[in-house]
Amino acid sequence: MDEFNASKPIYLQLADRINRQIVSKELKAGEKLPSVRDMGIKYSVNPNTIQRTYSELEREGILETKRGQGTFVTEQEDRLVQLRDNLKHEQILLFVQVMQEMGYSSLEIISGLKDHLKFDIGDE
Amino acid sequence: MDEFNASKPIYLQLADRINRQIVSKELKAGEKLPSVRDMGIKYSVNPNTIQRTYSELEREGILETKRGQGTFVTEQEDRLVQLRDNLKHEQILLFVQVMQEMGYSSLEIISGLKDHLKFDIGDE
Amino acid sequence: MDEFNASKPIYLQLADRINRQIVSKELKAGEKLPSVRDMGIKYSVNPNTIQRTYSELEREGILETKRGQGTFVTEQEDRLVQLRDNLKHEQILLFVQVMQEMGYSSLEIISGLKDHLKFDIGDE
Amino acid sequence: MDEFNASKPIYLQLADRINRQIVSKELKAGEKLPSVRDMGIKYSVNPNTIQRTYSELEREGILETKRGQGTFVTEQEDRLVQLRDNLKHEQILLFVQVMQEMGYSSLEIISGLKDHLKFDIGDE
DNA sequence: GTGGTCTAGACCACA
DNA sequence: GTGGTCTAGACCACG
Numbered sequence: 223m224d225e226f227n228a229s230k231p232i233y234l235q236l237a238d239r240i241n242r243q244i245v246s247k248e249l250k251a252g253e254k255l256p257s258v259r260d261m262g263i264k265y266s267v268n269p270n271t272i273q274r275t276y277s278e279l280e281r282e283g284i285l286e287t288k289r290g291q292g293t294f295v296t297e298q299e300d301r302l303v304q305l306r307d308n309l310k311h312e313q314i315l316l317f318v319q320v321m322q323e324m325g326y327s328s329l330e331i332i333s334g335l336k337d338h339l340k341f342d343i344g345d346e
Numbered sequence: 347m348d349e350f351n352a353s354k355p356i357y358l359q360l361a362d363r364i365n366r367q368i369v370s371k372e373l374k375a376g377e378k379l380p381s382v383r384d385m386g387i388k389y390s391v392n393p394n395t396i397q398r399t400y401s402e403l404e405r406e407g408i409l410e411t412k413r414g415q416g417t418f419v420t421e422q423e424d425r426l427v428q429l430r431d432n433l434k435h436e437q438i439l440l441f442v443q444v445m446q447e448m449g450y451s452s453l454e455i456i457s458g459l460k461d462h463l464k465f466d467i468g469d470e
Numbered sequence: 471m472d473e474f475n476a477s478k479p480i481y482l483q484l485a486d487r488i489n490r491q492i493v494s495k496e497l498k499a500g501e502k503l504p505s506v507r508d509m510g511i512k513y514s515v516n517p518n519t520i521q522r523t524y525s526e527l528e529r530e531g532i533l534e535t536k537r538g539q540g541t542f543v544t545e546q547e548d549r550l551v552q553l554r555d556n557l558k559h560e561q562i563l564l565f566v567q568v569m570q571e572m573g574y575s576s577l578e579i580i581s582g583l584k585d586h587l588k589f590d591i592g593d594e
Numbered sequence: 595m596d597e598f599n600a601s602k603p604i605y606l607q608l609a610d611r612i613n614r615q616i617v618s619k620e621l622k623a624g625e626k627l628p629s630v631r632d633m634g635i636k637y638s639v640n641p642n643t644i645q646r647t648y649s650e651l652e653r654e655g656i657l658e659t660k661r662g663q664g665t666f667v668t669e670q671e672d673r674l675v676q677l678r679d680n681l682k683h684e685q686i687l688l689f690v691q692v693m694q695e696m697g698y699s700s701l702e703i704i705s706g707l708k709d710h711l712k713f714d715i716g717d718e
Numbered sequence: 719g720t721g722g723t724c725t726a727g728a729c730c731a732c733a
Numbered sequence: 734g735t736g737g738t739c740t741a742g743a744c745c746a747c748g
Contacts, residue, residue: 290732317441328463339452493696565689576711587700662748
């Protein structure tokens with residue numbers, strides 16, 4: 223169903239996807255993730271690859287596994303807050319980088335963004 | 347060397363790439379682009395696909411074809427300014443969309459961006 | 471349940487285990503050990519192997535067999551004291567050996583150990 | 595040639611082994627390790643298992659890999675010092691634990707160790 | 719050549 | 734059932 227970019231390992235792309243789902247609250251703290259086998263079927267990927275994704279996220283403290291029960295989103299809220307913050311900085315960094323490559327100055331970037339958002343907030 | 351995403355026609359991905367090169371001044375106004383044949387070899391793509399890319403960009407007024415001479419970046423600066431502006435909005439839209447999906451409000455987006463850029467500009 | 475190392479006879483590994491249980495008072499002086507049959511089942515090992523273990527420990531004066539009654543930990547306290555002392559020296563030897571292989575001098579070993587224990591004792 | 599304990603993953607036992615070799619200077623800073631394939635042959639283990647060992651140690655900053663060249667012991671001495679210290683504490687912890695299970699107090703452990711080492715140092 | 723990733727299929731411990 | 738480990742064999746990017 224979904225496809226993967228060839229330039230980055232699948233297991234990391236899956237990790238990114240899960241991270242985004244956690245940050246957007248599609249996956250909540252303490253929620254159980256699909257088993258490595260089910261997840262493997264869902265994404266047409268080998269269970270070992272899912273296993274690698276889960277291991278990586280567990281190493282980062284985002285997921286926790288309970289032997290014989292499954293893999294769960296951590297309930298340590300500070301980890302999730304930290305994750306949210308990391309993803310935010312990542313996105314901002316990416317955005318600024320692209321804009322600067324296009325020749326925009328910091329001020330232009332901010333003002334462009336404000337223009338775009340001026341309907342949402344009451345202008346500045 | 348580079349690979350393409352399966353979710354969007356290759357000819358449009360190539361158009362995006364050329365657009366970015368123009369906006370970032372890698373390709374300057376009036377500059378000649380490689381022939382469809384050379385470009386096809388460079389990206390391991392059928393020359394017809396390149397032709398379609400060039401046609402699309404010509405339709406948008408970004409490129410101009412001179413019979414017997416080749417394809418060139420337009421010298422009409424207003425077109426390039428317009429392009430630059432379009433890409434800017436596109437990037438901003440994408441960025442804001444992702445940030446909102448992550449649950450950030452407009453104000454948080456702007457302040458996060460300012461924090462990131464505060465070293466470049468002298469604050470606001 | 472437990473498994474054995476391939477580098478040493480199982481009957482000696484079992485003897486070590488029993489020795490440790492005696493020294494740690496899990497097995498007390500005069501206490502009866504399980505029959506060779508029960509012990510064999512417990513460790514998934516042939517009763518003959520257990521018999522060999524018991525014989526070895528009897529030879530060393532740690533265990534005593536009473537015909538028709540079973541095998542018991544000796545009640546001769548001096549033997550047990552001696553055993554305790556032997557195991558201590560064994561452990562110390564092993565520890566020092568490993569530490570020296572890692573390049574630590576005698577002084578470093580002692581100071582490292584004191585650092586580790588300084589919370590238990592009131593320093594020296 | 596060598597055998598592994600069933601109670602701990604092979605890839606971690608191999609990591610321990612490499613760590614010990616580094617601390618004992620059998621492997622020096624900057625030295626190249628055997629390729630995953632050679633190492634796999636040496637220990638009669640699948641190259642993927644070696645790969646996992648190398649990855650783990652790289653994640654810990656002990657090893658560094660240069661694509662297409664091989665895997666090397668890091669040249670960052672602080673990492674190696676840190677490793678040496680970690681292994682020291684690990685060994686001490688293990689030793690003290692065993693001794694305490696045998697019923698020895700902290701003072702007895704230290705005095706026993708001093709007795710053992712009294713030939714090396716000039717007593718206390 | 720090197721390490722890095724992925725698949726397929728297997729066996730294990732835990733609950 | 735779950736995740737964790739391991740093997741066998743394959744393809745890739747890098748130098």
